[in-house]
Amino acid sequence: MPEFSEAPARSRGRSLRAGYQRGSGLQFGDLVRQLRQDKLYNKATELAQELTILPEQKRMNLYLILRFGFDELAFGHITEFGVYRGGSALFMAAVCRELHPGVNVYAFDTFEGMPATDPQRDAHRENDFKDPGYEELLGLIKKEKIDNLHLIRGLFEETAEDTLKTVGSVRLNHVDCDIYSAVSYSYDVSRKHMVDGGYWVFDDPLCSTCIGAMEAVEEALIQRDGRFAEQVYPHLVYRNWPPT
Numbered sequence: 001m002p003e004f005s006e007a008p009a010r011s012r013g014r015s016l017r018a019g020y021q022r023g024s025g026l027q028f029g030d031l032v033r034q035l036r037q038d039k040l041y042n043k044a045t046e047l048a049q050e051l052t053i054l055p056e057q058k059r060m061n062l063y064l065i066l067r068f069g070f071d072e073l074a075f076g077h078i079t080e081f082g083v084y085r086g087g088s089a090l091f092m093a094a095v096c097r098e099l100h101p102g103v104n105v106y107a108f109d110t111f112e113g114m115p116a117t118d119p120q121r122d123a124h125r126e127n128d129f130k131d132p133g134y135e136e137l138l139g140l141i142k143k144e145k146i147d148n149l150h151l152i153r154g155l156f157e158e159t160a161e162d163t164l165k166t167v168g169s170v171r172l173n174h175v176d177c178d179i180y181s182a183v184s185y186s187y188d189v190s191r192k193h194m195v196d197g198g199y200w201v202f203d204d205p206l207c208s209t210c211i212g213a214m215e216a217v218e219e220a221l222i223q224r225d226g227r228f229a230e231q232v233y234p235h236l237v238y239r240n241w242p243p244t
């Protein structure tokens, strides 16, 4: 991989240069080809790709943030809201095991599918993603010794607040839970734990089946907190900065 540097200049809390480098590099440039030859990216992908519904570019962007956008921040862990069969959480844990020893990934899900959804806002319905797989995922974590990945089973609304009290600081929150209530909650519960400059990556708002996720982002991040996106492709990325 060539040098890929995080520019310090910020505008409204974002590093637009970094957002452009990652986003346009993946959409129009040479980054996909280069990353397909990256040893660590490939190693983590091999472990995770059968267990994730994340498209390749989104996985690549998480990798770019972890590799080039993480070290400049104060210490903090990673949270993921919406784990399903575990692929994106495994991927981030495998990358951090090599690049950021001491960083843990806390992965929240019912592991029994979607809770009740709001039919006015969400296209997803209760029990979507209800596949068996939790025990298999635990087995894989043990077999591959992914000791920095912790599964937190249950509704976010019942598990996250207490877990985050022990986690402390967060540098990256990957929000991949599709529905209005869950996206909204996952952002709010993480706010006071996020380090300055920390990343919220929203997987779903630009997906045609997740308008409820978009509404949560519009309402909480844009209207209420006055945040502006750093990146819109392949997913929405926001940074923590005092709201404008």
Ligand SMILES: C[S@@+](CC[C@H](N)C(=O)[O-])C[C@H]1O[C@@H](n2cnc3c(N)ncnc32)[C@H](O)[C@@H]1O
Residues within 6 Å of the ligand: 051, 052, 053, 054, 081, 082, 083, 084, 085, 086, 087, 088, 089, 108, 109, 110, 111, 112, 113, 114, 115, 128, 129, 154, 155, 156, 157, 176, 177, 178, 179, 182
């Ligand atoms: C799209 S899947 C996650 C995909 C996963 N990140 C991957 O790599 O394939 C969304 C997940 O969000 C979970 N979810 C949504 N709302 C939740 C809530 N309130 N509490 C716990 N889990 C929730 C569902 O159970 C589902 O497994």
